[in-house]
Amino acid sequence: MGSEAIIVFFLAGVVLVAGANFLSNLVSHKSDNPQKREPYESGMKTIGPTWVQFKVGYYLFAILFLIFDVEVAFLVPWAVVFGDIGGIAFIEILIFLVILGLGLLYAWKKGALKWE
Numbered sequence: 001m002g003s004e005a006i007i008v009f010f011l012a013g014v015v016l017v018a019g020a021n022f023l024s025n026l027v028s029h030k031s032d033n034p035q036k037r038e039p040y041e042s043g044m045k046t047i048g049p050t051w052v053q054f055k056v057g058y059y060l061f062a063i064l065f066l067i068f069d070v071e072v073a074f075l076v077p078w079a080v081v082f083g084d085i086g087g088i089a090f091i092e093i094l095i096f097l098v099i100l101g102l103g104l105l106y107a108w109k110k111g112a113l114k115w116e
Contacts, residue, residue: 057111057112057114057115060107060112061112061113061115064104064107064112064113067100067103068100068104071100074096075093078093
């Protein structure tokens with residue numbers, strides 16, 4: 001029974017995605033205006049190369065933000081049920097926070113938080 005259910009869910013996902021793409025192509029407005037195919041840059045023509053490399057620090061900063069954003073999403077429900085789950089959960093959350101703190105300290109020492 002298990003493998004059949006996986007196949008059914010997979011096929012349902014493929015059919016739903018393909019159907020949504022087909023339907024959006026069917027009902028969407030088409031435009032033959034060549035200006036629609038130009039890159040948009042504040043309404044002005046671009047000057048110089050359009051492919052510019054960004055510093056990897058921006059991406060590291062964004063990833064660190066996501067990590068700590070997920071931490072908050074984990075801590076809020078934990079705090080709501082803290083009275084029901086007891087002291088062991090408090091030790092576990094302290095270990096979790098120490099690991100995240102060590103990760104933040106490591107990122108700080110490596111200079112990932114410098115915005116230059």
